[in-house]
Amino acid sequence: MTAESRRRASFWIVFGVATLLIAGVVSYLASSNPDGLDSTTLRGCEVVEIDGVEELRGECIAQHAEEHPLAASPLADYALEGRDGTGGLAGVIGVVVTVLVAGGLFWTIARFRTTSGQAHGD
């Protein structure tokens, strides 16, 4: 194996490992505050916690949000069965599923690849 081909191969390993580390480890450092859109939809409301259940007081867009139809699914909210501290594992599962779904989709599209003559127009 030449140095060049090693470098080319190591790119895939580094990219893959970095992706798994971000999902599995770095994700624990994520801010849990609402993002830009959520904070916009919460404008006008106050989040109050009553007996561990969050409630919106006031008037805001977020009050119209419906519960997610899959809120009870095993990986909902990036946790395994809702257990604390399983976010990293959920993230790794998500990475694997995403690479399989996207890879499968792109492999299929590439099967229909235009031949050189037809591709010219694109």
Next chain:
Amino acid sequence: MHMSDGIVDAPTSVGFAVLAVVGLALCAWRARSELDDRTVPLAGLVAAFIFAVQMVNFPILPGVSGHLLGGALAAILVGPFTGALCIAVVLIVQSLMFADGGVTALGTNITNMALVGVAAGYGVAASLYTLLKRHRDRVSVPTVGVVAFTAAAVGTVCAALGFVVQYALGGAGSTSLGTVTAYMLGTHVLIGIGEGVITALTVMAVCRTRPDLVYLLRTSEKKPAEVVPA
């Protein structure tokens, strides 16, 4: 920037679902010329990378965070049509597996992040890069980083404006359009800076190790090769 179900009314959701389906079908059709044996694995990995990075919300203001959208990043690395499909796959996996982002809201979310974010981000990246190429023989890696930063920041703000348009058309709640516009723009200018930094660092890292894989860099060199008969 994933909206839940119920934030916009049913006709708006349906309208943007149709738009998203048509847009993604067009992307799949055009992605045929972007995807080959070398780019398929990269595109799959880019989608997974964006899924991972989207998990990491970063603080932008007290009590407010933001996360990467990834439109410009995907488009620069794997091309705009494949890039839009990458983001769409991420959004579908997030919604159906992780209950992150509504299901009837998939149309609006895909429109904002996969179609608008990619189109605006790639438009800026391709224009700036073409402009640079016209004036110099070689474009340095840090310069590509600046291009990526700008494209990502603009793409993020445009994706946020997509939500403003959807809210104007069929938003629930009594918050004024002016307030929504101001808060969406204000927060997404800041999120766009974070998006720009992550995009620039990632694109520069790939440019340094495997410039042959970067779609934006290949477009200008690809043309003569395409004319050669097989």
